[in-house]
Amino acid sequence: MAATGVRLDLDGRPIKPMTICMIGAGGFIGSHLCEKVLFETPHKILALDVYNDKIKHLLEPETQTWADRIQFHRINIKHDSRLEGLIKMADLTINLAAICTPADYNTRPLDTIYSNFIDALPVVKYCSENNKRLIHFSTCEVYGKTIGSFLPKDSPLRQDPSYYVLNENTSPCIFGSIEKQRWSYACAKQLIERLIYAEGAENGLEFTIVRPFNWIGPRMDFIPGIDGPSEGVPRVLACFSNNLLRRQPLKLVDGGQSQRTFVYIKDAIEAVLLMIENSARANGHIFNVGNPHNEVTVQQLAEMMTEVYSKVSGEPPLESPTIDVSSKEFYGEGYDDSDKRIPDMTIINRQLGWNPKTSLWDLLESTLTYQHRTYAEAVKQAISKPVAN
Numbered sequence: 099m100a101a102t103g104v105r106l107d108l109d110g111r112p113i114k115p116m117t118i119c120m121i122g123a124g125g126f127i128g129s130h131l132c133e134k135v136l137f138e139t140p141h142k143i144l145a146l147d148v149y150n151d152k153i154k155h156l157l158e159p160e161t162q163t164w165a166d167r168i169q170f171h172r173i174n175i176k177h178d179s180r181l182e183g184l185i186k187m188a189d190l191t192i193n194l195a196a197i198c199t200p201a202d203y204n205t206r207p208l209d210t211i212y213s214n215f216i217d218a219l220p221v222v223k224y225c226s227e228n229n230k231r232l233i234h235f236s237t238c239e240v241y242g243k244t245i246g247s248f249l250p251k252d253s254p255l256r257q258d259p260s261y262y263v264l265n266e267n268t269s270p271c272i273f274g275s276i277e278k279q280r281w282s283y284a285c286a287k288q289l290i291e292r293l294i295y296a297e298g299a300e301n302g303l304e305f306t307i308v309r310p311f312n313w314i315g316p317r318m319d320f321i322p323g324i325d326g327p328s329e330g331v332p333r334v335l336a337c338f339s340n341n342l343l344r345r346q347p348l349k350l351v352d353g354g355q356s357q358r359t360f361v362y363i364k365d366a367i368e369a370v371l372l373m374i375e376n377s378a379r380a381n382g383h384i385f386n387v388g389n390p391h392n393e394v395t396v397q398q399l400a401e402m403m404t405e406v407y408s409k410v411s412g413e414p415p416l417e418s419p420t421i422d423v424s425s426k427e428f429y430g431e432g433y434d435d436s437d438k439r440i441p442d443m444t445i446i447n448r449q450l451g452w453n454p455k456t457s458l459w460d461l462l463e464s465t466l467t468y469q470h471r472t473y474a475e476a477v478k479q480a481i482s483k484p485v486a487n
């Protein structure tokens with residue numbers, strides 16, 4: 099399965115095998131990126147994380163051809179002196195480590211800011227001091243709210259894409275007030291982007307910044323009470339999957355009118371591999387990575403997931419498949435929301451020729467098939483257990 103023969107970059111040059119220090123390799127995106135690198139390239143991975151459950155299948159079968167190309171290091175980057183040595187051993191560092199679930203931003207703002215800014219500082223510093231290339235994962239949340247959201251509801255300008263399409267070089271970053279602690283994450287991510295950019299400008303750091311727009315697919319987050327805490331609130335795909343598995347109505351926060359564009363994880367990982375293997379085209383750039391054609395309101399997402407889940411599980415949908423809930427009740431004080439997120443794809447198209455392929459329906463069908471196969475039985479057993487009194 100590993101790549102054989104000479105692989106060429108977008109300019110026809112042979113790609114040299116490299117060692118990648120992947121921080122946060124045990125997470126959702128990291129697990130898919132590890133698979134891609136091991137199955138399709140000759141590169142080696144130093145996989146750093148505090149957990150490895152999502153990449154166990156890549157670590158355990160020592161007989162597999164890729165086994166000598168991945169090494170797991172259980173490291174918390176907050177306090178581990180091995181970090182610099184591992185970055186030095188690699189040609190490229192990819193930093194995915196972060197607290198990145200909205201339920202944490204307003205309830206654990208200090209952890210969120212430390213994780214997304216302070217803990218990322220040594221990574222940037224070691225890359226810069228040792229002349230190592232860095233691909234850093236930021237977020238589409240750095241754009242915050244759209245300019246259009248401040249226009250009167252009936253303004254015709256709301257239909258004009260220049261008021262809502264998000265471009266890396268021209269769109270402003272618009273956050274709410276400080277008491278809206280939702281923005282602690284976006285603000286920390288924005289400051290680390292600025293720091294990386296400044297390291298590039300002043301000290302010549304070779305960097306690429308990725309702004310993911312709602313990447314979704316198998317292994318995203320956890321199902322509360324099954325492979326994560328019962329009271330935990332994951333991102334929307336896992337929240338809705340959990341509701342569907344338990345035959346509970348899907349909760350629409352503040353009516354579910356916010357809009358998102360969703361991209362299939364496997365499409366998005368293709369873009370990351372292009373960045374890894376085309377450094378001359380990717381260095382110094384910030385890239386939106388999303389699917390502008392897959393836009394829905396959260397309410398439409400809930401309706402589509404209900405329909406797809408019914409198809410893949412063979413169970414009829416509930417009579418009332420959704421229920422409204424206030425953001426205060428669901429997330430607590432200090433929650434706020436991005437109204438609409440459509441990525442401008444000009445830069446990634448020009449530099450890397452990348453385009454997403456998978457429709458929302460198709461990506462939900464494969465993802466919910468995975469959720470059903472992985473969790474339906476465990477959920478059934480959990481529900482049937484007698485409750486202790």
Ligand SMILES: NC(=O)c1ccc[n+]([C@@H]2O[C@H](COP(=O)([O-])OP(=O)(O)OC[C@H]3O[C@@H](n4cnc5c(N)ncnc54)[C@H](O)[C@@H]3O)[C@@H](O)[C@H]2O)c1
Nearest residue numbers: 122124125126127174175194195196198235237310312313
């Ligand atoms: N999934 C998306 O759609 C999306 C959207 C925007 C931004 N991002 C960004 O992409 C990155 C990866 O996101 P994900 O969806 O895979 O999240 P994830 O939570 O699944 O993965 C993050 C991983 O980092 C690890 N980690 C966190 N702190 C660490 C520490 N101190 N030391 C070692 N490991 C640590 C976690 O254990 C986890 O495995 C994050 O930076 C996130 O902000 C993701």
Ligand SMILES: O=c1ccn([C@@H]2O[C@H](COP(=O)(O)OP(=O)(O)O[C@H]3OC[C@@H](O)[C@H](O)[C@H]3O)[C@@H](O)[C@H]2O)c(=O)[nH]1
Nearest residue numbers: 198200237239312332333334337349350351356396435
């Ligand atoms: O059960 C739920 C969960 C979520 N939602 C809503 O669904 C929308 C999407 O919520 P998600 O939890 O997926 O998170 P968001 O899209 O708001 O932010 C995400 O975007 C990019 C990344 O940086 C992070 O992964 C995360 O911050 C929000 O409007 C949220 O309020 C519901 O209506 N019901």
